Amino acid sequence: MSTPNIGNERFNAEAASWDQNPTVHKASALAVEAILSHVPTLKTQPNTIDVLEIGCGTGLLSFLLAPYVRSLTAVDAAQGMIDALAVKLSYDSSPQNIHPIAASLSDPNDPVLFLDPLTKASIPGRRFDLIISHLVLHHIPSLPAILRTMHRCLREGGRVALSDFEDFGPEAERFHPQARMEGVVRHGIKRTEMAELMRDAGFVDVRVETAFEMEKGVEKTPGAGVVKDEGGTKMVFPFLICLGVKSR
Template structure:
């Protein structure tokens, strides 16, 4: 359903100027904090971190965050924020799994917001994330409920028109996650190209790495 990969480098400089995008990241962060209750000893992976809106919201609550993205442009924006704020517990890493890069490290918690619909093989990604989590490590993924392809103005780089929560729960289980739960994390009114404002919902799905 999608064309070639979207050029997120070109979008990076103005990414944070969208107030709806910023609010959604804060809503997702609030849902993760309320559900996971991150602790000061936690090492966290943020997969598909973009400009770090979620990363920086979670940063005060945990020991370290490794912010991973395939777009160097996005990471450059986040690096500038890290430097400006003098943060010592946030590091960035460029990982493009379509180019053969691997996820590495060991984490207590992996989070991801609005990234899975840009991933061709989400089952593989869940397997890779499970592989870098400690025993009983946690996962928290936020993404769109099924949206009939109407959320994005262009489907460039979009491989899923949102997700059915039941099917996503099955994918979590197939990757070895247990105690899988979901909730609504954000509600997004968004005008389409036709001028009609539609309401989209973002779920938060959580689970724990099984034995």
Template sequence: MSSLLQETNRQRFDSIAADWDDSPMRRAMAGGVAAAIAAAVPLQAQWQALEYGCGTGLVGAQLAPRLRHLLACDLSPGMLAVLDEKARAAGLDNLHTRVLDLTREAPPAQRFDLIFSSMTLHHIPDVPALLRILHGMLAEGGWVALADLDAEDGGFHNPDVPGVAHHGFERAELTCWLQAAGFRDISARTAHTAEKTRAGKTALYPIFLITARR
């Protein structure tokens, strides 16, 4: 089931990669998440970081200049191709990309000072398992910063969008999962509130940022 869901996600994101950055809502969301990470985590110029589910790098490209190196990972080669071109154009020589699906592949051998993601967890069927993997990828004292939707009624995505495993998360439950995975110093805050209008009705969707340390 997990493999099928992730293949569905790969195909969908490959097909929409070229136009992904055209959405003002996505750009605003990424700006809010990047700012929240920069405010919550003491970013250091010598840090090695990994972004999981980086997409076209709307978040990671904002944080890369404050890091020594950023490995931007996604299961969609199409998304990464867009990011590669953006990184070249912006002169981000410290940003490199890699196709990676941690639900099916072994993690990199390298240990990271920071691992972050934005709007990725709701595509992952077994989030507690992923958190255990992320914990093992961090250097001692390293940080994780995860942004995603607060629990919602399913209205954030169009009904025909495939590959959605969760309609957001309860912050308390995610905190418990992080604790079970071995994380400490867990803290959650609202990073951004997305607004969507459908059939003449506008709804607000808070997006949390939860941080923790190994």
């Protein structure tokens, strides 16, 4: 789930094996549960919402959410991740409402966003009902810039539901092993900071709250490597969900 120009070499290299990590699957499943819980129209009005996912990676979250939405435009800056997602979408059993795009999103009027995944028609100025991201914000150099872009990509009344692990202090740094720090800009996100930044970007009805907690393996000491699930050191990390609406 990469972001513009940050660690894309790492994410391109890891794309082929990304889906083999059980922690990634677990985090994606928990994130989808949180999104469905906090955006109830996905269940009460299924297949009516057009979604933009920023930092989609290989589409693990995209596939889980696809049955609830009308369309899902899946954007990632790492070509390797999008290539892996495109292969998965080529199977007959795959969702037909996901459109993968390799792009560094900064312009809401970028024509790559205009294609409707269902009709295949290009709709200039196309906007979205919901924007999601998962484990992406901690990679992004400028949170104000990406939040402003998200706000401009939404229809009036549209909303965001963004999840990432929480910066709860120095121990949050242990979320990533030392060998995988490329592209990590911050060690999680902060509640009050995110709420303030979202309001500054124009969002209303802002809420930043705990979405779930997840246990994962961590290094005993920096650089020691992570012992897999058979043993080793584990920590529980809190995840936040950041919610906001584009006022009408």
